[in-house]
Amino acid sequence: MTLSALNALFVGPLEGYRDRLVSAEDPRPSVRGADLLDPRVLTEQLDRFARTFAAPEPRAVASIWAKQHFSILVVPALAANIVLDLVLPVALDAVEIIPDAGGLTRALKLRGLAPGRHESEGLTRDRAPADRFDALIDAHLAPLVDALAAVSGVAPRVLWSNAGNIFEFVVRRTEGLPQEGGAGHAAAARVLTSRRRSGAPNPLFEPIRYVPEVGDAPEGSPPRRVRKVCCLRYFIPDQSLCGACPLPARPEAGPAGTSGPRRSA
Template identity: 50%
Template sequence: MIDALAPIFVGPLADFADRLALADDPRPGLRGSELLDPAVLGPILERFARRYDQPEPRAVASMWTKWHFWMLLTPVVAASLLLEHGLPTDLDEVEVIVAPDGQTTAFKLPHGGGPATPADGFERFGALVDGHIEPLIRALAAQSGATAKVLWSNVGNLFENLLRQIEASGLARGPGPAQARALMASRDWPGRRPNPLFEPVRYVERGGDRKRVRRVCCIRYLIPSLELCSTCPLEKARPA
């Protein structure tokens, strides 16, 4: 565990205390940028696929991203929004600890980061997006055939859900949550491209209840043993 982050690793975040470590952690890892190499990423996805009886490559990549980015975003976003603490996350900087079954379990960072006072959400999360999420999604899409839109939707769903829980906790004292909300409300990433994190989920009324619904399906249903998730935008059951 990184000592500066200890205050956030309590309650529901306690299980993430060992998900971020420093370079001297004895667990073996691979350089994050190695995941961009098909010769490395392909076998990792193949090992991950063995948990399913009838794996489908696009759905396997989608499910893998959920695990990978859950392990990464949860502590990194919590540190940013609760502690105003920035962390190094570039694929060129971090090592990824991968279990024998291909699942990402933790990250080794080159240093423990430090105080950060970004002007807006794009500055707050720009390095995370540009240095880790975007290049890895490009590699995963090329490897599996899954669209980048689907994989970005997984990131957005995780990001919004984590933000919602942090807001509900009342523990954030800085501008971070408001900046994160503003980021997701913007159609464009300043100066260059559409915002891949724009409105990843919607809240709709169904049967008198307010329901959280993803904008884009994660395509997990392409694996026959998996059902539609509780936030799926598809209203029908699995296609015949």
């Protein structure tokens, strides 16, 4: 069931995320978020998704699956944090994943918003900038990245780059929007520009670069948005490079000729 408290977010470029976070009353079958840390459960979801490709490659399958899941999670949760000053209960053990027939995440059920309660209950306001992203980053992204890397062999930095790409997208799209508390956007922007977070290396540091267009680009073209780390889509033959790929062209060699994701120059 859609959360009406978040309706103000879902306009313009965020409109497509209106039904991605739902309450505990949603009747659709779901998987407990914490259960994804069980290798058997996570592998089952990835195997279902892998069957949608003619020639799946485990690392690419996990990366593409993560891009979809992180999009469903990060866009509405981070936008709510920035614009509405709301910290949503999105820790992995506080949500359930609603998958489609192919194993992709289509929505997240927020178990913290129980049936019969007003949906504003369970939504936290006025968190200090130091901890306002803990539920999203430390209690959902971090354990899921580790679990995905363990079952698929994909490098964690590829998965963190997927998350950072979406995080940066939300920060850019919410720039200049009216904000409930006023501190959310600056706090989110600091996540992307800080080398360390909570005393440890920050895996979301500078995931995106903006580089000048070269070659046949018209004079005055805006800089090109480029990921720092490739998402490995090209490991699957029928997948094209993504729009922010750091690779100049699709490599001719397949995975056997590639040691891992490449960085842009």
